[in-house]
Amino acid sequence: MQAERARPTAPGQADRAEGTGQVNTGVRALLRLPRAYRLMQWFLGTRRARERVIAEHFRPVEGSSVLDLGCGPGSLLPALPPLRYVGIDLEPGYIEQARRDFGDRGEFHAGSAADLEAFAPESFDLVMANALLHHLDDATATRMIGGAHRVLRPGGRLVTLDNAWVPGQPWIARTLIGWDRGQHVRTPEGYRALVEPLFGPVRAVVRQDLLRIPYTLVILEAVKAPGGAAAPGILRT
Numbered sequence: 001m002q003a004e005r006a007r008p009t010a011p012g013q014a015d016r017a018e019g020t021g022q023v024n025t026g027v028r029a030l031l032r033l034p035r036a037y038r039l040m041q042w043f044l045g046t047r048r049a050r051e052r053v054i055a056e057h058f059r060p061v062e063g064s065s066v067l068d069l070g071c072g073p074g075s076l077l078p079a080l081p082p083l084r085y086v087g088i089d090l091e092p093g094y095i096e097q098a099r100r101d102f103g104d105r106g107e108f109h110a111g112s113a114a115d116l117e118a119f120a121p122e123s124f125d126l127v128m129a130n131a132l133l134h135h136l137d138d139a140t141a142t143r144m145i146g147g148a149h150r151v152l153r154p155g156g157r158l159v160t161l162d163n164a165w166v167p168g169q170p171w172i173a174r175t176l177i178g179w180d181r182g183q184h185v186r187t188p189e190g191y192r193a194l195v196e197p198l199f200g201p202v203r204a205v206v207r208q209d210l211l212r213i214p215y216t217l218v219i220l221e222a223v224k225a226p227g228g229a230a231a232p233g234i235l236r237t
């Protein structure tokens with residue numbers, strides 16, 4: 001990761017970071033403002049959802065080392081136990097806000113989650129990517145997953161959560177997902193296809209019960225095999 005490499009643009013300005021399928025125009029530009037982003041999260045009930053996802057899927061261990069890719073304004077940090085936390089986000093405004101709010105509890109870097117060269121191999125127990133993959137095209141996502149695999153200790157886990165297209169999902173979920181800033185929403189199989197070449201078989205857990213409204217989320221949990229080789233891994237629901 002090259003810190004501070006992100007290209008800041010003003011809210012409202014049309015932009016798409018390289019390799020990042022994120023629309024930041026029109027109303028969606030507002031979401032680049034940390035306060036607007038937090039308001040939207042409150043409306044959807046993401047705080048409670050986040051606590052459940054942390055407890056049931058991310059499962060961070062006290063005292064461990066955790067890398068949070070696409071950390072936004074540090075939304076996950078308040079719900080984590082005491083541990084070594086490093087957050088990365090492409091959006092400098094989010095990183096500034098995160099440093100103001102949680103600078104005493106973690107380290108925050110502005111930069112791409114696909115560029116993790118600054119971190120030593122096997123230096124994290126858990127890599128979290130909460131609502132990131134659906135912002136990344138396949139090439140960028142593949143680089144991100146390769147970087148995550150490199151920085152994970154053997155036995156360490158990569159856990160991702162994203163919205164997803166599934167057959168028969170509620171119309172409200174389909175509509176809201178269609179409005180998402182991320183332009184690379186995939187099916188559960190599409191997300192698995194990104195992770196499995198490096199980590200081995202991954203089972204996806206689809207959940208529609210986490211937010212206040214019907215919404216489809218898929219969680220992948222991948223384990224780095226001892227020795228670093230891909231092996232059947234994973235998963236608990």
Ligand SMILES: C[S@@+](CC[C@H](N)C(=O)[O-])C[C@H]1O[C@@H](n2cnc3c(N)ncnc32)[C@H](O)[C@@H]1O
Nearest residue numbers: 020070071072075089090091112113130131135
């Ligand atoms: C939907 S938000 C999720 C934020 C946070 N993980 C949370 O749970 O609140 C997606 C985040 O990914 C960031 N992002 C998009 N592309 C990125 C990239 N290539 N590298 C790092 N962060 C990226 C965006 O700036 C945004 O903060």
